[in-house]
Amino acid sequence: MAEKKEEKKRGIWSRRDFFTRLGWSGFGIFTGFSLLAFLRSAFPRVLFQPPATFKAGLPSDYAIGEVSEKYKQDFRVWIVREEQGIYAVFAKCTHLGCTPRWLAAENKFKCPCHGSGFFKTGTNFEGPAPRPLDRFKISVADDGQLVVDKSKVFKMNPGVEPDEQFPESILKA
Secondary structure, rough: OOOEEEEEOOOOOHHHHHHHHHHHHHHHHHHHHHHHHHEEEEEEEEOOOOOOOOEOOOOOOOOOOOOEOHHHHHEEEEEEOOOOOEEEEEEEOOOOOOOEEEEOOOOOOOOOOEEEEEEOOOOEOOOOOOOOOOOEEEEEOOOOOOEEEEEEEEOOOOOOHHHHOOHHHHHHH
16 A cells, blocks of 8 residues: 655745744844944934023113013023122022022012022022022123123022122123
């Protein structure tokens, strides 16, 4: 009797073909992602920041006793005018970097994160903030407008009047 060999019906690929194709597919995916990572490194992510100096209008635009929030959103700066002069206060709490709010009714800056309070001059008087708010250099340009230079930061020390520490931080009236 002749034995008939039963041939098993095979799938599309043999086991060896399947693993070969799987290996080459993995290699292709790995190579593709590596190439993508290389191309992304050729175009670094750049953060565009506002310019370090900006014009803040004429001194006459600010009333005595006023805290202007006009530049808070774009430059994170308050322009304050008092009888002593005009100064630019950095709108960043010295505790953890939150943005304080100007409370005109209470005549103070108040940090919403941990409750630090600052006088109009930036001097801290309540809460965990370790020192007063920073100030920026302020001057007058040739055209008479105020120029705030954010590259020149004055880190105020507690217990000393800000105007005495850094005379460049205030534009005398």
